[in-house]
Amino acid sequence: MNPSRRSLVVGAALAGAGGLALSAHSARAADRKVLRLHYRTIEVDGKPAKRYRVSQPSGEWGLTLEQGDMFDVRLENNLDVLSGLHWHGLNPPWRQDGVPYLSAPPIAPGKFADYRFPAQPTGTRWMHSHFGLQEQNLAAAPLIVRETEAVRSGIREVVVMFEDFSWRQPEAIFADLRKPKPAMAMGGGMQMTGNKPTTGGRTSMARSGGAMPAAAPKPDLNDVTYDAYLANDRTLADPEIFEVDAGADVRLRLINGAASSNFVVEFGGLEVTLLTVDGNPIVPVKLTALPLAIAQRADVMLRMPADKRAVPVVARGEGRTLQTGVILRPGGAAVEKVAINGATPAPEVSLALEKSLRASQPLASRPVDQTVPVDLTGNMAAYIWGMSIHGVEALPVTVEKGQRVELTMRNTTMMSHPMHLHGHSFQVVEIDGQRIAGAFRDTVLVTPRSTVKVAFDADNPGMWAFHCHNLYHMEAGMFATMVYRGFS
Ligand code: C2O
Ligand code: CU
Numbered sequence: 001m002n003p004s005r006r007s008l009v010v011g012a013a014l015a016g017a018g019g020l021a022l023s024a025h026s027a028r029a030a031d032r033k034v035l036r037l038h039y040r041t042i043e044v045d046g047k048p049a050k051r052y053r054v055s056q057p058s059g060e061w062g063l064t065l066e067q068g069d070m071f072d073v074r075l076e077n078n079l080d081v082l083s084g085l086h087w088h089g090l091n092p093p094w095r096q097d098g099v100p101y102l103s104a105p106p107i108a109p110g111k112f113a114d115y116r117f118p119a120q121p122t123g124t125r126w127m128h129s130h131f132g133l134q135e136q137n138l139a140a141a142p143l144i145v146r147e148t149e150a151v152r153s154g155i156r157e158v159v160v161m162f163e164d165f166s167w168r169q170p171e172a173i174f175a176d177l178r179k180p181k182p183a184m185a186m187g188g189g190m191q192m193t194g195n196k197p198t199t200g201g202r203t204s205m206a207r208s209g210g211a212m213p214a215a216a217p218k219p220d221l222n223d224v225t226y227d228a229y230l231a232n233d234r235t236l237a238d239p240e241i242f243e244v245d246a247g248a249d250v251r252l253r254l255i256n257g258a259a260s261s262n263f264v265v266e267f268g269g270l271e272v273t274l275l276t277v278d279g280n281p282i283v284p285v286k287l288t289a290l291p292l293a294i295a296q297r298a299d300v301m302l303r304m305p306a307d308k309r310a311v312p313v314v315a316r317g318e319g320r321t322l323q324t325g326v327i328l329r330p331g332g333a334a335v336e337k338v339a340i341n342g343a344t345p346a347p348e349v350s351l352a353l354e355k356s357l358r359a360s361q362p363l364a365s366r367p368v369d370q371t372v373p374v375d376l377t378g379n380m381a382a383y384i385w386g387m388s389i390h391g392v393e394a395l396p397v398t399v400e401k402g403q404r405v406e407l408t409m410r411n412t413t414m415m416s417h418p419m420h421l422h423g424h425s426f427q428v429v430e431i432d433g434q435r436i437a438g439a440f441r442d443t444v445l446v447t448p449r450s451t452v453k454v455a456f457d458a459d460n461p462g463m464w465a466f467h468c469h470n471l472y473h474m475e476a477g478m479f480a481t482m483v484y485r486g487f488s
Contacts (some may be wrong), residue, residue, distance in 0.1 A: 031072050033063060037085070037107075037129070037139060038078040044165055044228050044235060052139035054085065054127060061232075062127060062141030064159075067148045071119040074112050082106040082131060084113065087143060088295065089125035089279055089442045091423050092117040094462020099130045099422065102463055102481065106131050121425060122147045123279020124253040124297040126161065133170035135471055136259040138163060138233070144253060145279075155301075157251045158242050160326050162265075162292070162315045164258040165228040170471070173224055177383045177472055219448040220380065220415045221319035221348060223472055224260050228340075229317060229324035236314075236338045239326050246330035247306040251275070252313060253299050256292045259471035262416070262445070263315035264346040265290040265298075270311060272300040280425060280440035281360040291318075291349040293445035294418040295469035304330060312338045316346035349416065351447050355431050357439040363427050363455055369403040376446060376468070376478065378413035385413075385468065385478035397466060397482040399458040406455045411446040417473060418445050419452075421482065422464040426454035443469055461487035 033056060040053045055061050065071065071090065077083050084106045086098035096115045100106035107113050122145040129139035142159045150157065166173060232240045244250050252272075256263055266289050274285045276299040290298055292315065304311060310333045314325035321341040329335055374397070377386040389395040399405050406429065409419055420443040428438030430453035446452045461484040468478035 031070060032074060033072065034074050034076060035063060035085070035127075036076045036078050037083050042138075042233050043238075044230075045237070049165070049167070051137045052079065052129070052134060054139065054141040062143055064142070064144045064146065065119045066146045066151055067122045069119045069145070071115060071117050073115045075107065075115065076112040077107040077109055080109045081134075082108060083129055083134060083139065084131055085127045085139075086130040086422075087115075087125065087127050088420075089121075089123070089297070090143070090145075091120060091425065091460055094423060094460070094464060097422055097462075097464070098127075099465045102465055119145045121145070121279060123276055124159075124255060124299055125279055126255050126257055126295075126297065128257065130465070133174060133259075133471060133475060136164075136166070136170035136173070138165075138230075140257045142253070142255055150251060155249050155251050156244055157253060158244075158326070158328065159253045159255070160231050160313060161255040161257045162263055162324060163230045163233070164224070164226040164261040164317075165230050166224065167227050170259070174472055174475055177223055178476070181381050218414075219348065222261065222317065223415075223470075226261065226317070226322065229258070229261065229263075229315065229322055231313075231315065231324040231326050234324075236324055236340045239312075239324075239338070241327045241329050241335060244304055244328045244330060246304055246308040246333075248304050250302045250304060250328060251299060252302055253297065254290070254292060254313075254315075255297045256294055256315075258294055260294065262291070262293045262318040262349040262418070264318065264349065265292055265313065265315045267300075267302055267313055268309075268311040270302060270305070272302045275299045275301055277357060277439045278425075278441040278443060282439050283358040283360055285353075285356065287353070291353055293349055293416070293443065295420055295443040296418065296441070296445070302328070304328060308333050310335050314338060314342075316342050318347070318349045319345050321345050349445060349447075351431050351445065351450060351452070354428060354438065354445070355434065355436060357428070358437055359427055359440050362437040363404075363429075363457070366404055368406050368455065370399065371406045371408060372397050374407050374409045374480075376409060376411045376413060376417050376419070378415065378473075378478075380414070383472075383476055385473040385476045387467070387478055387480040389480055394480060396480060398485050399482060400485050401458055401461050401487070403458045404455065405458055406453055408451060408453050409444075409446045410451045411448055414448045415470075415473075416445050416447045417478065418443050418469040419467070420469045421454075421456075421466045423460045423462065424456045424458075424464070426456040429453050429455045458484065
């Protein structure tokens with residue numbers, strides 16, 4: 001890479017070199033928002049937990065902008081460790097993407113970095129630390145770019161971010177996952193997750209077909225047993241209660257900000273309308289249960305019952321009974337306690353809904369310039385995860401500006417992987433051989449043994465992260481990059 005003079009200047013401002021960037025934009029200084037990474041104490045099960053938080057000086061959690069706004073942010077690191085934030089789902093210039101050592105150095109304690117770019121695309125996005133395992137300790141917050149249409153509608157909006165919580169430090173969780181395990185203790189998933197993909201990987205694909213042996217391995221749903229799930233930092237022992245009007249529409253902006261948990265969200269039995277996924281509009285779909293993989297977002301329109309009933313919005317961990325949520329309450333309505341454990345475990349998060357989603361504005365049809373095979377690999381016993389690009393572990397995906405690119409993500413393992421590409425929105429165009437004009441996303445779940453193809457136009461030159469958003473899978477190697485040839 002041959003950084004140009006311009007990118008060096010940008011890099012210096014990002015590294016918090018001083019007030020240079022600020023004075024250059026003083027005409028818009030009033031629009032600049034300050035975000036702080038800092039410590040705070042939350043209460044879980046009546047006990048205090050010191051965790052990270054991202055808020056504005058006003059105390060507001062995260063950031064809400066409107067369509068057409070600049071993302072004009074000074075990010076201050078008030079922690080005593082290196083940190084930073086990635087703007088998940090926004091497509092900024094690559095130097096401002098917040099991935100330490102890839103887009104820019106991390107921010108030192110007491111320093112800041114400045115960001116300024118058009119806040120696009122619109123919709124429900126989020127922000128989180130991309131440094132080490134900090135995301136597990138709640139270094140994350142909502143980042144909403146409200147659509148003009150949503151603003152004009154006057155419809156009430158409620159933002160809910162779901163997270164997973166452990167009393168243990170993430171480094172200890174990870175160390176435990178990495179401990180060598182006796183094969184038998186790993187359960188049924190073992191034999192097949194142990195398969196390294198070979199060039200003849202079709203054999204293992206074939207095994208996932210109809211002729212499964214009786215002792216077929218079951219997918220592994222969760223690596224980590226969490227002590228709590230949080231919705232806006234709270235458990236169901238003391239959930240956040242939003243006052244809403246009986247009979248009114250409420251637009252829920254739901255964010256799965258968990259490090260390692262997929263959820264299924266329910267709305268007290270009500271049918272809701274799914275409007276967007278990962279912030280991007282789809283042909284609306286009605287549903288009563290919404291699968292939400294790690295890092296994904298969904299906007300749903302919910303109509304409050306006319307009879308003044310409170311409505312719980314509850315996310316249950318995939319394969320778990322543990323759940324969390326918030327309450328929508330019309331004035332004065334009684335609020336029933338929602339149990340911290342549901343009656344039955346939430347089902348496995350599958351691709352059934354994904355297959356039925358249609359982008360409201362699909363990619364223009366044109367020939368594909370490049371199809372990139374991406375195998376998702378793993379060795380569960382050793383807890384090593386990987387991505388092999390064109391059959392080579394850790395090779396970057398290389399693209400050229402202007403290309404239509406397809407990524408063929410083939411999951412050779414028995415765990416699902418929420419795959420996230422930075423800097424671009426992609427369209428889901430094929431699931432297990434079935435061609436669709438699917439949703440635009442930035443994170444798509446690739447379930448065990450399935451193959452998901454996504455397409456995008458390469459229009460944002462730079463070096464980008466491309467990885468599994470399960471924090472521990474990423475830390476254990478399921479991380480690659482995408483590089484534009486010849487950019488400067
Ligand atoms: Cu949500 Cu690489 O990030
Ligand atoms: Cu993964």
